[in-house]
Amino acid sequence: MNEKTVMKIKDSVDIFLSNERYLMVYYMNSRQRKSFRVNAEMVHLLETIDGEKTVAEITSIMAEKWGVDSECTSQIMDMLQENRIITEVIAQQDMLSEKLIKRYVRQINYFSEFLGSELEGIAAQKKLMDSTIIIFGCGAVGGNIAMQLVMAGVCHIILFDYGRNEPCDASRHMYFRKQYIGMNKVDSLKAELLRIDSDADVRCVMEWMKPETDVETLIKRADFVVNTLDEPYIGYTASKISRICVKHRIPHYIAGGFDAHLASTGELIIPYVTPCVECYTTHFREVLKDWKPKKHPVESRYTEIGGLASMSLFSSSYACIEIIKYITGLVQMEDSYKIRGEFLFHDMSLTYLNVKKNSECPICGRCEKDEP
Ligand SMILES: [Zn+2]
Structure with missing residues (x-):
């Protein structure tokens, strides 16, 4: 000492x-x-x-x-x-200015309890501030994740979405403002993020996720990737993004696209450590192999599935806690990651799936360093 x-x-x-x-x-x-x-x-x-x-x-x-x-x-x-x-x-020192220490002092105090000293808490804060995170999908869950990450101090964010804000987003998107109706989601979300931190570096990509869309170039720039993009559908975007992330060993979080299960926790994917999206797909293929869908009796119906801002906030907050724990090293997530769970509001239960990493998985089953 x-x-x-x-x-x-x-x-x-x-x-x-x-x-x-x-x-x-x-x-x-x-x-x-x-x-x-x-x-x-x-x-x-x-x-x-x-x-x-x-x-x-x-x-x-x-x-x-x-x-x-x-x-x-x-x-x-x-x-x-x-x-x-x-x-x-702690006083002003090389890692962070006094102004930034004051801004994030509560977080730093929180981090330091898990990591040891307040200096280690500052180092954890710095890791967040130095990370570049891409968020695919700027809807209810993706938008909330972006806002919470910028509040936590993430300074470099890339937003990817093609959609525009609609009146019904009022009850689901925390960044919704009446004047944003009809505006691109990426631009309106960027405006809100800059209101939280005017120094944040926020870049917007307004594109559809098509099979030919090159997201690999974008993903390679990131330290962490979040997918909440549910168009054309979450299974497709998650699979495409997870394959690229595993290839480049980039940790990612699959969240959102939760129309069918409204308060899913999503899942953190650490390449070659946790199950990847393909492992989840294999799991569902196996557990649903005897399930035969029946023909739907109604040919056309209105399918705006219901949801509350609270539900998307639950999913996005859960995801952010896991993302922040991983990036700061607060907890060894390699040992304590969670498999996707689902929170049910009517009985307040949280049930986790029983998915294991598949050693035969074509995407993550064999570590590339093991390849001959
Ligand atoms: Zn896998």
Whole structure:
């Protein structure tokens, strides 16, 4: 621990003394609790760590006022830091300006509880800010994901959609404004993103996803890809995008296109680690092999399937949490990724599918480094 470093109790922990003998520590973000047997000197040390004094000043006070030698103070402070109870006070430094630290301080505090120090929290914030993310589909789910990612600090976004805003988007799109009706979705969404962060670099691609559309050139520019494009249909766009992403080892999230299942969580796909879109397709082919669709009795019908803004917000928020966890490295998603789930509002149940990565999958079954 550097002598000149200023230390403080982390903003994300609450500490209490129980019977003057136990220090109870509550980690507010992860909901963990720990207790430590403490003596009077340790309590004095915690009282001295006030976010203003340097390590050298704290060590000196502990020695002169309480008779604790410097090695003992240093060991206890190391223990407090290892247990994520104290952290160094962050000031403007190379990674992020003071203005940006203030803007994202709550997120940084949140990240730091999982990662350790607030400096690591800043590094996580920087990863978000340096990422380039493409969002295919700017509807209810894609639009909400874009807004939440820019709020989280993602500065480089590419929006891909051909559609225009319609009056019925009022009840589903968080970025809907009356004056946007008839306007391109990408342009209106870009306008809203720039209202959140005028420094964001937002590029728009107004195209249909056709078989001949070259999205590979676009995808190769990205660090992360989100697909919510449901035209011509989600199965087609997801398959096309996932194949390219797996080929270039780009992590991606398949979300949206949820007309048939309104509050799906979607799924994070880490190439060669999680099941890819083809693995999901194989799974459904297998579980539905005995299902014989019946002819529909009605020849033509009105098929605007219902939905609430809350439903698309649920899906987009779930997706954003997973995306942010992955990009920041907050959680080792390779070990704790989730398979697609579906949230049902009427009984508040969340049920996950049982899809496994298929070792025979033609897309992700064999790691390319294993190829002869
Ligand atoms: Zn696969």
